[in-house]
Amino acid sequence: MEKINLADKFALFDDHWSPKVAGQLDDYEIKLVKLEGDFVWHKHDDVDEMFMVIDGTMDVAFRDKTVTLEAGEFLVVPKGVEHKPYAEHECSAMLFERKGVINTGNASEGDLTQRQVERI
Amino acid sequence: MEKINLADKFALFDDHWSPKVAGQLDDYEIKLVKLEGDFVWHKHDDVDEMFMVIDGTMDVAFRDKTVTLEAGEFLVVPKGVEHKPYAEHECSAMLFERKGVINTGNASEGDLTQRQVERI
Numbered sequence: 001m002e003k004i005n006l007a008d009k010f011a012l013f014d015d016h017w018s019p020k021v022a023g024q025l026d027d028y029e030i031k032l033v034k035l036e037g038d039f040v041w042h043k044h045d046d047v048d049e050m051f052m053v054i055d056g057t058m059d060v061a062f063r064d065k066t067v068t069l070e071a072g073e074f075l076v077v078p079k080g081v082e083h084k085p086y087a088e089h090e091c092s093a094m095l096f097e098r099k100g101v102i103n104t105g106n107a108s109e110g111d112l113t114q115r116q117v118e119r120i
Numbered sequence: 121m122e123k124i125n126l127a128d129k130f131a132l133f134d135d136h137w138s139p140k141v142a143g144q145l146d147d148y149e150i151k152l153v154k155l156e157g158d159f160v161w162h163k164h165d166d167v168d169e170m171f172m173v174i175d176g177t178m179d180v181a182f183r184d185k186t187v188t189l190e191a192g193e194f195l196v197v198p199k200g201v202e203h204k205p206y207a208e209h210e211c212s213a214m215l216f217e218r219k220g221v222i223n224t225g226n227a228s229e230g231d232l233t234q235r236q237v238e239r240i
Contacts, residue, residue, distance in 0.1 A: 003187050003195045023196050025168040025216060028148060030194070048145040054192070067123050072174070074150070075123045076143050096145060096216065 006032065006054055010092050012120050017112050019095055019103060020120040031095040032120070035087040040112055042105035043082045047098045050076045056091030060084070069093075126152065126174055130212050132240050137232050139215055139223060140240040151215040152240070155207040160232055162225035163202045167218045170196045176211030180204070189213075 004022050009032050013020060017039060019031035035058055051060060052074035060067045060075055061084040067075055077083050104113045124142050129152050133140060137159060139151035155178055171180060172194035180187045180195055181204040187195055197203050224233045 001182070001187070001195070001198065001201070003189055003193050005190075006192045006194070023170070023194065025170050025196050026148075026199075026218060028146075028216075030170070030196075030216075050143070050145050050150070062121070067121070069123055070125075072126045073123050074126070074143065075121070076145050076150075078121065079146075081121070096148075096150075098146060 004030075006092075006094070009120050010034070010054070016090070017103065018114050018118075020118045022094075022120055024099070027099050028096060029099050029117075031097070031117070033093050033095060034090055035085055035093060036090045037087065039085040040104055040107045040110055041082055041084045042107035043080055044077075044097075044101060044105040045080055047101055048076050048079050049101070050074055050096040051085070052094045052096070054092045054094055056087065056089060058085060058087045058091040058093060061086060124150075126212075126214070129240050130154070130174070136210070137223065138234050138238075140238045142214075142240055144219070147219050148216060149219050149237075151217070151237070153213050153215060154210055155205055155213060156210045157207065159205040160224055160227045160230055161202055161204045162227035163200055164197075164217075164221060164225040165200055167221055168196050168199050169221070170194055170214075170216040171205070172214045172216070174212045174214055176207065176209060178211040178213060179206040181206060
């Protein structure tokens, strides 16, 4: 039952698009991720996904619009909705999603797919 | 599918110990709350609870220790563990917990118990 300091945890890694588990709540995980550049279009058929920006700016593109998130803003992407995260410059974000979610969702074939999720 | 700006939402209310729902993810809710002073000792037998400080400082007292949270820090209180939040000065925090959780848990008798949760 230790507190988690986000800045301390973000200082532990530099890789992009590879969420790390920083906490667990029931069957859900609090993950930290650094984003830069383009991710792939994907959706998660069974789970909602929350993006909250801690530092920097990110876009979440949908087929019909793009939502830009700054630090202190969050967005819940509903299950089944195609989306593509993007960050022009490095962005630190917190994710909240059910344990076992694959980062690339239904597009789980590419180089960006994370098969094993590290804990920090 | 609109983004939530935490500062904008916190500007909408002034009451203490009365979490407002700012987002939903599957069966879980993202709540915003302002804390000041002392809460009651309580526990939630079936659900974990996450406290993340957005602005200010709060304490989470346990029977054997106290954890102090500053902005950018979070703590998950495991199910069944007695705790008592406290804030010397007003503190803004984000909560993450399963829908339907009563704020005062097993101590659901007092004035601080919130029977209806407002959405903002």
